[in-house]
Amino acid sequence: MIAYPGAWLGWFRPRDELAAAVGDLLLVGFHGSTSASPSARLLARQVRRGQVGAVFFVSENIGTTEDVVGLLRLFRAGTARPLLAIDHEGGVVQRLTKAHGFTRVPAARKVAAKMSPSGACSLYAQAGRDLATFGFNVNLGPVLDVDDPTNPAIGFHGRAYGKDPRLIASYAQAFVEGFGSAGVMCAAKHFPGHGRAVNDSHDEAADISATWTEAELEPFTQLLSSCHAPAMVMTGHLRLSQLSPDGRPATISAPIVTGLLRGRLGYQGVVVTDDLDMGALSRSMGRREAFVQAIAAGSDLLMIKNLFGYDPLLPQRAVGWVRSAIARGELKEERVMEAAERVRALREKMF
Template identity: 80%
Template sequence: MTVRRTLRRLRRYVQGGLGMAIGMLAYPIAWFGWFRPRDKLAAAVGDLLLVGFYGASSASPSARLLARQARRGQVGAVFFVDQNIGTAEEIAGLLRLFRSGASQPLLAIDHEGGIVQRLTAAHGFTPLPAARDIAATMSPAEARSLYAQAGRELAALGFHINLGPVLDVDEPTNPAIGVFGRAYSTDPEHIAAYAQAFIEGFASAGILCAAKHFPGHGRAVSDSHDGAADISATWTEAELDPFARVLASNHAPPMVMTGHLRLDPVAPDGRPATVSAPIVTGLLRERLRYQGVVVTDDLDMGAVSHIMGREDAIVQAIAAGSDLLMVKNLFGYDPLMPQRAVSWVRTAIARGVLSEEQVMAAAERVRAIRRQALASSRSE
């Protein structure tokens, strides 16, 4: 782990602790569900929210509230980051907490391999090499077998979604992707072959995957954790090729994740891809004809939070064509965020920024994969 990454992680822990302390002031209102909207639009907005939490055990107040909000239908999906990973027993306890109600949220985690593998041998999981090492040492068929084993392990624990694979081109100097070996190759055909092995392997165990980071993070020279990664001068059409190949295959991923990537030739307003209609709707939906779920990268990351607040980020992501909105809700912890999101969307509809049809269509795409995921988990 680099010194920069260690310092960034330490800073996040401190920010998370402070944010949690401040957010607890509104906790009783959120816990008892006061002022909670209960109509069709509110239910749809809840299905669009993929929310994180603070803590690594089922005793965490943040986790307990989020589980309660999921049972009420205020939040449709939950994601785990490294800050949520404790012992095997603590992880199992958290998963029981989130799966305890009649209305269960989708449960997501990053399980790429290499440095981005939250569940490790210490938790009883098969170690996965980084993507670059997989491509250098295994055939796609061998990789598929390994990923299928990892998928069975995730499914047995209770997860539904793996936020991978990476379809970015491999540029070793890239500070977020290349330096950690997270990309398979520079060759679009090879990238697509190994990404397909990843998707099919996990799918064989009932785990849904999200291909990332559209429209291509590989040649960025900055890290989107800190600010929007400007790929305007380095990105080429060739970076769409791996996505085009995988999306046109017989086993297209049910989700594509957009990155916080600025691409001025396509989106001259300078907005990152996660909140950009020319990129999400124009490139992904219209040009590549993708009809599945578009999931944003974390809207609380610096790339977005430095230029807009949560309200604008959520509204603009939906307006851009996104469906599943990832909000870590950690550094500026807000127990009432799901309720506020409903209000923000209502206001945007009243102002003509969004339409109710747009929101309902996004919710239906998410509900389709939810039905698929929960049916697979019940058959395990």
């Protein structure tokens, strides 16, 4: 018996250039930890059809070594060339561990305390080879946030390298260079700076207006202008009233994505959102609104975990959201096509 028959049979299968472009913007998660998962099998079919261009793994998707390899083989089957992403920062944010034959990577704070940038680069190069051997080609890191031990999402877990922007940038360059040497592209995060937020954006949008300073841009500025600029920058669900007085978090804020990141910092690579299903957005708006606003703001790759409120028809619905938004004047088709071209160019470099 086929699970999710409507989705499996391909209702609203892409038939035109716009629908294909929307598929390239989707970075989607799935249920299960083996290749027998109906959710994984459906997503793999959607990848083969060009309805989804990128897949990301979370802790729920990690089983045994054989399970992970089997899933990656499933997503890579056929002629599609999907981006296959995972969080592999080190410390508590390392899904694949010694049990899978992976090098243990310390948290960023420990790396900066115990290693030189060149030593860190060697460590990250080995970690990159581990990922590449399995079939991953995107690492959702490094963290460029300023370290504050009281921050519940970053500092508490030692995920930041330190307080000095130059130090942060030097280790971030080592991260990007190391993983890049193994063919794994990176996504620097969380723009414009999550480190001094007093709350966790997994639960609610973190308002950084009272704590954020221009110094938190410096690690990004230095990394983006270096010879090891990352292929992607990830925006956070961070409210910054100085730049976005309407209260929209960075992930859906044109002044922050297009104005600050693209305009002032001159970044021309792929902008990827943090998970649009996180409480920071999902408590105040639905997926459709978040998806459309993120594209309109200037984002290129939109992450949707799709675990809570699982929707097997998500790729088809996304096409509908975009079509209706264009018809209503909420979104320009040119913006969608521009985003898709950036993602396609990244994939071409990778493959």
